[in-house]
Structures are given as C-alpha cells and as structure tokens.
Amino acid sequence: EPTVGMRSSAQAEPTVGMRLPAQETPEEAVQRLVQHLGGAARICILGSTRCTDSSSEALVQSLASQLSVRFGGRSGICFITGGMEGVQKVFAQSCSPDSQLFNLLPEGQASGYGRGEDIFAGKDLQERMEVYGRLGDIYITVEGGRDVATEARMAASRGAGVVAVRRTGGASEGLFDFPAEALRRPSIVTEEQWRVLGSRSVPVETSAAAAVDFVVALLARAGKAPRKLSAPKISPARLAEGAPPQKAVARKISADSIEEATQMTPKSVAQKVPFKEEGSATPPAKAVGHRWAGARGGDPHAAEAARMLAEAAARTKAEEDKKQAEAEAAR
Numbered sequence: 001e002p003t004v005g006m007r008s009s010a011q012a013e014p015t016v017g018m019r020l021p022a023q024e025t026p027e028e029a030v031q032r033l034v035q036h037l038g039g040a041a042r043i044c045i046l047g048s049t050r051c052t053d054s055s056s057e058a059l060v061q062s063l064a065s066q067l068s069v070r071f072g073g074r075s076g077i078c079f080i081t082g083g084m085e086g087v088q089k090v091f092a093q094s095c096s097p098d099s100q101l102f103n104l105l106p107e108g109q110a111s112g113y114g115r116g117e118d119i120f121a122g123k124d125l126q127e128r129m130e131v132y133g134r135l136g137d138i139y140i141t142v143e144g145g146r147d148v149a150t151e152a153r154m155a156a157s158r159g160a161g162v163v164a165v166r167r168t169g170g171a172s173e174g175l176f177d178f179p180a181e182a183l184r185r186p187s188i189v190t191e192e193q194w195r196v197l198g199s200r201s202v203p204v205e206t207s208a209a210a211a212v213d214f215v216v217a218l219l220a221r222a223g224k225a226p227r228k229l230s231a232p233k234i235s236p237a238r239l240a241e242g243a244p245p246q247k248a249v250a251r252k253i254s255a256d257s258i259e260e261a262t263q264m265t266p267k268s269v270a271q272k273v274p275f276k277e278e279g280s281a282t283p284p285a286k287a288v289g290h291r292w293a294g295a296r297g298g299d300p301h302a303a304e305a306a307r308m309l310a311e312a313a314a315r316t317k318a319e320e321d322k323k324q325a326e327a328e329a330a331r
Helices: 026-036 056-071 087-094 125-135 146-157 191-198 204-221 236-240 245-254 257-263 266-272 284-293 300-330
Strands: 041-047 077-081 101-105 117-120 138-142 161-165
Touching: 026 125, 041 056, 041 087, 041 125, 041 146, 056 077, 056 087, 056 138, 056 204, 077 087, 087 101, 101 125, 125 146, 138 146, 138 204, 146 161, 161 191, 161 204, 191 204
Parallel strands: 041 077, 041 138, 077 101, 101 117, 138 161
Antiparallel strands: none
C-alpha cells in the first residue's frame, strides 16, 4: 500500500534510481544519490503533512519563491523534498520551473507533485527517513511533528545545517526533542534575522528572507556557494532594434545581478532606484519594480525580484512618511 501522503507508482515506467539494489545500507544509498545529483549542495525541506498555522502555507510559498530567485537556474545547488503532502508539496509546487528539484521517496511511490524528479531510497517510509536525514547539507524546517524532529536530529548529529523557522511552531519551535543546537543562534546569523525567524508579528516574507539569508551563510561557511552564471550582454544595437528595456533588464537580473537585487536592503533600494520616473504618475513601488526587474517581461525570477524590491521600496517610503509625520506632530 502507498505510504500516507504519497502515491503508488507501480504502473508507471521506472524512473532513474527507481530500481534499488536488493541490499543497500543508508550510507550506500546516500552515496548513490549524491552521485546521481551531480555533487550539488543539497537543501532539504522538512515540515508537517498538513499546515496547522494559518500563515505557514504562505510562508512556504515565499520561501520557495525567494530560494528560487537566489538559486534557481544555477549549477551546484538543488532542493530535495520527501515527497509528502503539506509543507513539502507546497514548497515543490512554488519553486520556479528552472530550479533543480528532487523528491526522495520509498521504492514504488510517487510524489504526484508534477514538479521535479522523483528519486528513491528504502522500501518504506522509515528506511527513506534514514536516508533523508543523512543526505542534505542544510535542512529547513517548518512546523513538524515527531518525524520532522527525528530527521532534524539525524541531520544535526552529523553537522548538517538546520534552519528552523520557529514562528511556525511544532518541532520547529523545539517540541518532540528537536535538536537543541538548532534552537541557538549561530554567529553567522544576525540578532535581527534570528528574531524574525521566531516572530509571528512580522510578514511571512520577512521570515522567509531571514531563512534564505541563513541558508546562504551556511553555504558560504561550508564553501558551497553557488557558481555564478554569466550575465548575457545586451548590445546598444540590439536595444536600438526594439528590444524592450524591461526584458533586457530582466535577463540581466536573472543572471549575475539577481544576487545583488535580492540582497539589497530597503535603504539601498531607495538610494539606487528613483521612486518615480520624472513626469510619471506611476506609483513609487511599481516604478521600482518595473525599472529594476521588468516584471512585465515574463521572467519568473525577474518578477519575483521586482516584487521584493518594490515591497522594500514601499516599506522605506512608509517609514520615511511616518518619521516625517511624527516630526511635524512634535513641532
């Protein structure tokens, strides 16, 4: 019978890695899978099979979107789920199409996500968990019960990074014997980043951004930062021929410039990008989005970068307006 949250693939054609060796230890399975994944740094997702907190689904969607912006289309980084319903399914279906996404399942099961490649280890869920807890370089946890805590303990015990989004509760907040070391702020994470990972009062996008920054810091510490792609050059002649400026910018942001775009602070956005074109009635945030990333160009990375930059600019503008109002009231 299929494991709960997974679907039988008995009638499907065998997928790469589906026919497993008759006898395979968890360590041997990890070695086989690492070879199949091409040595990419492995970011694993752990979470509840049903989102219990009302904001968790939106947070996971933002997390997948922001990770896709940062790493999608880049060699050397892949995302791995356990093929389950809930958090893992939401994450997989929210990743951009060019992300390197894999779903690890027991033999004979299928994720049914319609995204990524299903890969296999173990004859049942327990054996698959033994492999999953040993496979990743970094684990991101959202909510979770005993199984999530168990896999997080396996990961932490061998020195893998564990990014617990504590605001979501459950195992991620320390229940079910979640690894204590994952609940202490490491030196590579700022106090503010640590705070928003546990705060339910900030927007889910803010907590997701802190989780992404944590992942980037862990990769850098391990010497596994993604290899950069070359930004395509757009010649003045091509622009003169009528190439839409938004698409031109979108193509550049999708490559080398994307890291700069996603790492910008609200203040640096405000300094780098004018809020409004001269003589334009376009709202400031929208102007920032269109100017910097060309969201109308259709590029999913550019659209997400545009949204993030636009929101950052809007927050900066709101903060400035508030300060100005307070200053006038104090006079």
